Ligand SMILES: NC(=O)C1=CN([C@@H]2O[C@H](COP(=O)(O)OP(=O)(O)OC[C@H]3O[C@@H](n4cnc5c(N)ncnc54)[C@H](OP(=O)(O)O)[C@@H]3O)[C@@H](O)[C@H]2O)C=CC1
């Protein structure tokens with residue numbers, strides 16, 4: 001059994017980790033931290049866990065966490081980097097759901113996250129945990145940077161197009177929409193029901209901190225420098241991300257490649273991936289078709305006479321976009337069956 005600790009158990013990704021891990025046959029939950037709820041039962045805050053978990057929240061004490069084999073940080077950006085060096089030195093493996101270790105260039109990270117990095121010497125050895133791309137490095141890593149939610153939906157959607165040099169990397173567009181849980185449980189007034197319901201808006205249109213993370217990933221898929229316009233939007237729903245991606249076929253591909261060929265390429269690329277579903281041509285994947293599940297569903301379109309491929313990509317931001325992907329990474333790191341504990345079917349309607 002893997003002895004597991006979670007720092008930040010009261011947050012949305014923390015409770016999502018708990019929902020998945022209480023049913024995981026190879027996990028023994030040992031420590032769940034919250035500074036605000038220390039001393040109270042986890043199931044008092046989250047009654048969905050009653051009967052499954054009998055632990056209290058505790059303070060985030062490094063000595064206690066060091067008794068675990070694996071610690072998940074489900075904390076705001078900038079928290080994990082302060083405790084990770086000590087945990088690593090004690091032989092603990094770490095999965096950070098925040099962005100502390102996602103970006104290799106520390107100057108870029110500090111610019112977008114507005115803080116000084118506490119352990120930039122670890123950035124090179126941290127592995128970016130997108131299993132569909134990085135599986136073999138994930139297996140042996142001690143420190144894993146779990147991808148952001150938008151970056152997961154966007155990178156998976158562009159992946160086969162870029163890997164096969166089918167589209168012009170300088171002109172990519174990602175128009176993405178997220179449910180409100182993406183902002184976390186500690187979110188501000190702008191996330192209140194009365195501020196968001198019955199309304200819809202873009203945000204971060206001049207530049208969002210996921211832009212450098214997505215570009216870093218897309219750049220690694222092919223040799224040219226990527227040009228990406230990424231605009232996130234806030235949808236008045238709790239969970240889910242839908243990303244509509246646009247990519248122009250290269251002049252060579254415009255004459256040679258049909259949408260059916262692109263579809264075949266996507267199907268081949270993701271054939272053995274348990275958590276990517278390439279839907280039949282012309283489908284419109286809905287966020288509810290992945291709600292509560294670790295799937296990313298993708299569909300392709302091309303309008304008549306157009307040289308642009310449209311990719312629709314949906315995930316649950318809290319599962320494939322956070323906790324589910326983190327458990328997938330844990331399974332790979334500990335040599336378990338990859339789908340163990342994360343085979344839930346989405347909740348519909
Ligand atoms: N929500 C989402 O869809 C996604 C979130 N993420 C990332 O995952 C991380 C967690 O997100 P989310 O669950 O939404 O956040 P929440 O705001 O919902 O929860 C944050 C948790 O961290 C704890 N915490 C806050 N500050 C500290 C600290 N200084 N030391 C220790 N614990 C702390 C809080 O508990 P307490 O204050 O009681 O200690 C709380 O349990 C973030 O970095 C987020 O960017 C990534 C992908 C998707």
Ligand SMILES: CC(=O)N[C@@H](CCC(=O)OP(=O)(O)O)C(=O)O
Nearest residue numbers: 098099148149178179180182183
């Ligand atoms: C709807 C919403 O507010 N979403 C969040 C994304 C949360 C997330 O995954 O971001 P990191 O893990 O990279 O911090 C946002 O746009 O800030």
